[in-house]
Amino acid sequence: MAIDKTKVREAYANLSDAEIEELATKEVTSLDEEAIHILIDEIESRNLNPTLIQAIQTQLTGFTMDDVERMKEKVLALPCPECGERGLELTGRLIREVKSFIVVTTYKRITFIACEECGEKRWRQALALSSLLGWWGIPWGLFRTPFTIGALLLDRRKLKEQSEQILNGFVINNMGDLQANLGHESQLLDIVYNQNR
Ligand SMILES: [Zn+2]
Incomplete structure (x- = not known):
């Protein structure tokens, strides 16, 4: 009904x-x-x-928050999926990117889980790319680009809060996959690496 x-x-x-x-x-x-x-x-x-x-x-x-917390600990214990370094704290970042080519403007919004250094590098890359390549589309590039740049700068002020949400969201969305690959570090890393793209 x-x-x-x-x-x-x-x-x-x-x-x-x-x-x-x-x-x-x-x-x-x-x-x-x-x-x-x-x-x-x-x-x-x-x-x-x-x-x-x-x-x-x-x-x-059907998963409890405890299940999610436990799985998150396993994900956080992985080496950085980008640089491979172990023992670093992994954080989630929101990456927004806008690129234009004359009439085509593409906007991408991805969640990126990596060590602090790799996350910062990726964020700077998104900011540089959007600042350089966002504008060249009429009309969407002109609207989207300042919005994206502004949002990227705002994201940076709430890193901790955003990281928590991204990590929880990642674990919840991939719970089945993560559970099926528990104990296989390279497979777990692949799951994180692929969602970073
Ligand atoms: Zn790294």
């Missing part, structure tokens, strides 16, 4: 933050898919803790 989206939207809008939190952490599996999307919208528009959205995802996939 299809739900009445407008009614659900209205009902959720009338809930308190605590009730939304309760719904997101305990009752997601009893909700219709449409209702879950509305719930996620509500969490985003109220600017509630983004881990609530991750909690919803883990319930839907």
